[in-house]
Amino acid sequence: MTKFLRNSWYCAGWSTDVTDNPVGIKILSEEIVLFRTSDGTLAALNGRCPHRFAALSLGCIKGDLIECGYHGLQFDKHGVCRLNPHGQGKVPPRAHTRSYPAVERDGALWVWMGDPALADPADIMDLYFVGQREGWTGVTGYLKINADYQLVIDNLLDLTHATYLHPNTVGVDPEHSLGASLSYDFKTEGNIVRSNYTFRNSPPTALFKPFYPQERGDIFAFMRWEPAGALLLDISTTGVGMPKGTGVHMPSAHLIVPETEQTCHYFFALSRDVELDNEAKTKTMGEVALSAFIDEDEPVIHRCHELMNGAEFFELEPAILETDIAGIQARRILAKLIRQEQPVREAAEAA
Amino acid sequence: MTKFLRNSWYCAGWSTDVTDNPVGIKILSEEIVLFRTSDGTLAALNGRCPHRFAALSLGCIKGDLIECGYHGLQFDKHGVCRLNPHGQGKVPPRAHTRSYPAVERDGALWVWMGDPALADPADIMDLYFVGQREGWTGVTGYLKINADYQLVIDNLLDLTHATYLHPNTVGVDPEHSLGASLSYDFKTEGNIVRSNYTFRNSPPTALFKPFYPQERGDIFAFMRWEPAGALLLDISTTGVGMPKGTGVHMPSAHLIVPETEQTCHYFFALSRDVELDNEAKTKTMGEVALSAFIDEDEPVIHRCHELMNGAEFFELEPAILETDIAGIQARRILAKLIRQEQPVREAAEAA
Amino acid sequence: MTKFLRNSWYCAGWSTDVTDNPVGIKILSEEIVLFRTSDGTLAALNGRCPHRFAALSLGCIKGDLIECGYHGLQFDKHGVCRLNPHGQGKVPPRAHTRSYPAVERDGALWVWMGDPALADPADIMDLYFVGQREGWTGVTGYLKINADYQLVIDNLLDLTHATYLHPNTVGVDPEHSLGASLSYDFKTEGNIVRSNYTFRNSPPTALFKPFYPQERGDIFAFMRWEPAGALLLDISTTGVGMPKGTGVHMPSAHLIVPETEQTCHYFFALSRDVELDNEAKTKTMGEVALSAFIDEDEPVIHRCHELMNGAEFFELEPAILETDIAGIQARRILAKLIRQEQPVREAAEAA
Structure with a gap:
């Protein structure tokens, strides 16, 4: 199919x-x-x-x-x-x-x-922080990923990978984060999947550091996926113990678009609500994000695609961890929606 | 087949x-x-x-x-x-x-x-103007086209594309050709297709300009296709109202040879009957032609091939214009000749 | 299969x-x-x-x-x-x-x-001259061959190709070897194939020349193949008429490892038993060998693979010479061993 x-x-x-x-x-x-x-x-x-x-x-x-x-x-x-x-x-x-x-x-x-x-x-996903919106400044960008688009959705819905793949860019180096604690929860509402991560008492990521001078803070990373491939990541870093929404806010959109069965487009937008006029920091912010996507994510996702060698994800009997819940639910929702829109005859044959 | x-x-x-x-x-x-x-x-x-x-x-x-x-x-x-x-x-x-x-x-x-x-x-096609023939000087060359060879025959049998694709090389810029008029006719004789274009009162193309100083002239472009892929283009630019054959004569051969189903060889020869000793102009003439083929034709034809995605031409139900007659006839003749040379059993199955 | x-x-x-x-x-x-x-x-x-x-x-x-x-x-x-x-x-x-x-x-x-x-x-093949073994010095290396691995085994089991493909590196230029004489014999012992070449009164190869100053000598080149892809080439150059084992000894291992059906790894080791401390000569020795494999063997073998276009070797009805005996026997042994290790049902279907 x-x-x-x-x-x-x-x-x-x-x-x-x-x-x-x-x-x-x-x-x-x-x-x-x-x-x-x-x-x-x-x-x-x-x-x-x-x-x-x-x-x-x-x-x-x-x-x-x-x-x-x-x-x-x-x-x-x-x-x-x-x-x-x-x-x-x-x-x-x-x-x-x-x-x-x-x-x-x-x-x-x-x-x-x-x-x-x-x-x-x-x-259409509400990109409230993009396109010259009042109170925000940021960048937009693009890269090509040489992999099935669902592997990129998997990547984004499980942010625990940032610790291993992005310790110097958009994640936190585990060696400098002793004493930090991570909690997460996943929710499915209709066809929308949410995957929320809270890192308490964590050092800020390289992306946040220029805007958040403290050594420790609480990071709220709330991801929201809408089918087929739109993800909105709402990240804020606040003082330890402060509520989400205080501190520095840096939302981003990750719009994953199948080009072929082997490749996808990755459009991203990343904005912040502080130091709106600091263009040098805006430029650096865009470079750090793009490097994380191109130099860190793409090679790993591309190799996953290669090693799957054309097989369907579930056929390969993956070892499923609790952190995979959001990605698995998104895959099931997508499969259901794709099945539903097939012509009646095809759908009957598939049943 | x-x-x-x-x-x-x-x-x-x-x-x-x-x-x-x-x-x-x-x-x-x-x-x-x-x-x-x-x-x-x-x-x-x-x-x-x-x-x-x-x-x-x-x-x-x-x-x-x-x-x-x-x-x-x-x-x-x-x-x-x-x-x-x-x-x-x-x-x-x-x-x-x-x-x-x-x-x-x-x-x-x-x-x-x-x-x-x-x-x-x-x-074998008579290349009367190639190979040190008396009264001619010119160039020969080669390029590879990343497309099915029939797409290159289509290209050459419909010279109206020159206005859009080659306005600064081998065609005429429509913005500078107000007052020019184009007529054409197509003839099939046995397995040979002719496609003749007459542009009256036209500015000369960049290719002719160095040899034809007037601002306006009549251009006779007579194309002759012989199966499988040999095309002879007889172009002359004459004074307005003068008969074909007077003025500057610049015949060319376009020998399209299938390499694989996805690629073809394009051998070309281009000669003229004036300024036989002007080597600088001969060099420029070759460069202009090669640039038209490599920089203008090849990318478009290659993308046509990609967008057809392996389908047969007629299966895709093309919108056919009157300017397509020659190309369509060449495709039909080729299909007939290919069918005729298949072994009897294969031919029977096809019937 | x-x-x-x-x-x-x-x-x-x-x-x-x-x-x-x-x-x-x-x-x-x-x-x-x-x-x-x-x-x-x-x-x-x-x-x-x-x-x-x-x-x-x-x-x-x-x-x-x-x-x-x-x-x-x-x-x-x-x-x-x-x-x-x-x-x-x-x-x-x-x-x-x-x-x-x-x-x-x-x-x-x-x-x-x-x-x-x-x-x-x-x-495991005994690489007695590799890995800092007493009495030997040498190099190890690697290249990728863009061809089915069996074509590389064919190449190595028929050393007569060296005259044509490697006259300036690991073979002997026929124009300078008048008066030389070649004899060979092939032996199969169980699943091991031996292919032995003796060039009497030959100029030394470029690889041996720095270590063997005479203009003529006897070259003993004894190749041993063990399935699937391990080859040991024992070459020595001795004074004319002297027994094998005297003179300069230069054994090499050629470990051919299928990567895919279209590509293979080629690990090689080459050692000698003279001038053990001459590092400059060791460096040159490695460069000459690598050049012979990369610049001379690989392009030819790669094109053989392309021209076979996915067909099985014997299907293409090769013209078989007496010098092909060793290669043919290795192919038959490999086919037999591959057949034997298939699951019983598959083997039954094949029968």
Whole structure:
């Protein structure tokens, strides 16, 4: 069965990624082209020209239309061919390409890959700290992960890996954290999984240290996953014994988008609520996060993907720890949602 | 069914490509080795040594024989092993490799991949302007295209793409060509397809500009395709209203040779009939053409191939324009010829 | 049927390759991790963590245990999880990974990939000249070959290729060896194949020349293959007419280890019994050998693999010369041993 959930909003870029030219991105193994009409509205079409199958992302924008760079056919935001520049200019009936519901919000671009009738922008994750929001400053970024996207969700829903994989970036070195104590709890509400970690009396991570001068503090790391691949990590470091929400607050979004069955896009946004004008610290904050993702996470996740060698996760009979609960529940919810959206006949065969 | 036509002459290189050493090239997914016997005659053999399957192209020439570089077996131009240097020197019956009819003409090397009994050198495309022919000067070259060869034939048989893809090299920028008018007609004669374009009152292309000083002219671009992949493009730029053949003449050959189902060789020759001694302009002419093919055509065609994702062209239900007629006819002729040369049983099954 | 013999010792590295950190290597398409316990004892485990399938080679050593770098599970040399650092610390029953019999001897690390009950260290090839043995000096090294491992065994069991492929390194240029004479004989004893070459009155190879000043000599090159992929080449150059064993002696081991069906590891050791303290000559000796393997053998063998295009060797109906006897016998012995170790049902189906 497919590994992809179609009825879902997927991040396809940051607002600044799409300006005057079309931009291509592969999502769920499907070629998508993004562009803006003359008033700046985002449009998303299947990125393969229906004429000779050229990539529309290699074309250009003419007013409200996207022009194929190969033979000049022009399409509107609904994917309808509006100009055939050749001969009599007749537009043949097959000259249309699929359009996708597309929304721009909070500095992020979202595309709905499933049934357009089911697309509800209210389902898009609320990135309240991104896109020039008052009271926040931060960075957005992107990396490619050479692995099945579910392995990245697994990674993010079990933050205990930060101690081992990220001791000098976004985690805490266990050798300097004697006396710290970790507690966690996992909750599933409908199709949303939460995974909350509280480290009491811990040294701050390298990411927080520039903003939190004390040697010890309480770290609250609350992760929230929404299918298919949107994760919101709300981290704050407070004085020891202080309630969550006081101290320094550094929320981040981790938007994991299947590119193929072997690769995924990882869009991230990371903001903070202190020292809003300190651009040097903002730059460093972005570099530390990106290094943690690219230099620390990606190689490990990529090798997990390789060592699984195409097998399904549960087929391999993993040893399951209590810290895996959130990841396991997310996998079950995803599998259920994917199964539910299959055509009736397929679903019957699967049963 | 295979995508390859076996009973056809394929260009395997330019005369200058094969000198003192054997040269390997893959054609129709088959390893070929080219070499010259002591009198310079071209020979073409299957390039896999029948002993231990080494690439004969890694060997060397000993007189009229090609010596395998691995264990020293020597083969003549018929593929017969003439020397086993080991022990008693007995040549085992399996020690032969297939030979292919090979012809050198007009500075090009041609190999016949099909039934040798059907190989007729008269069928080789007449490259009347290549190979030091009196009255012409020009360049030859090569590039690899990462796409099914038929996509390159499609490209060449529909020259309307030049306006969009090559406005600064071999095409005309539409913004500077107001007042120009294009007409075209397509003809099929037997298995040959012609696709003729006439641009009246057009600015000259960058390729012609150094040789044609007027601001406007009539461009005659006459393309002729011969199966499987030989195209001859006869372009001339004349004074407005003058007959074809006057003015500057710049014919070119585009010899498209399947390497595998995913890649093809593109041998090209481009000549002109003016300023024969101007070597600087010849060099620039070659650079402009190569850049158009490598920097403009290849990336688009390669992406078409990727976006087709292994599907057959007609299965994907392309939107067909009137400018596609020549390409469509070439595809149908190729399909017919490929079908006809299949063994009887296979052909019956296909019916 | 699989191409791999499981019940065999495979070289997994040189002693110096594994020190304070775990090291990963793929053998028979299986991920292995090597590490040393606190007393230096070698351990070999399946390198995929049973928890989330991370590569254990990315982890670190904690005393006698290997710690997974992803979530910190620790395993002993038997592959048993001894520490789950999370929550209650319960170790789930699936938290174990396979261990392999591992032996360190003569400076080489060996792993038994088959039934542990059949692992007998007495079957490991005797590398009497490696690992600081008295009376010898030399080098060890490694390269990757992009080909099925049996093609490398073929290569080594037919030394006549050295004349063609290695005339300036480990072979003799035929143009300078007029008057030399070669004789050879092949013997099979049980599952061991010997392939002995005697070149009388030959110029020395480039490898021997720095140690053997005469212009001519007798070269004795005695190759011994033990399944699956261990070859011992005993070469000596003596005065013309002198018995083998006099003169300069330069034995070498060639340990060919399947990585996948398309690639193999090539561990080599090369020693000599003269000028033991001349480190400059030892360095040169190693460079000449490595160059012969990497620059001369690998490209040819890799192309053989490509041109065989996945077919079985005998299916391709090779032309067999008398010099192929040893290689053919090794292939037959390997096929027999692989067949014998298949489960009974599989063996019955094959019959």
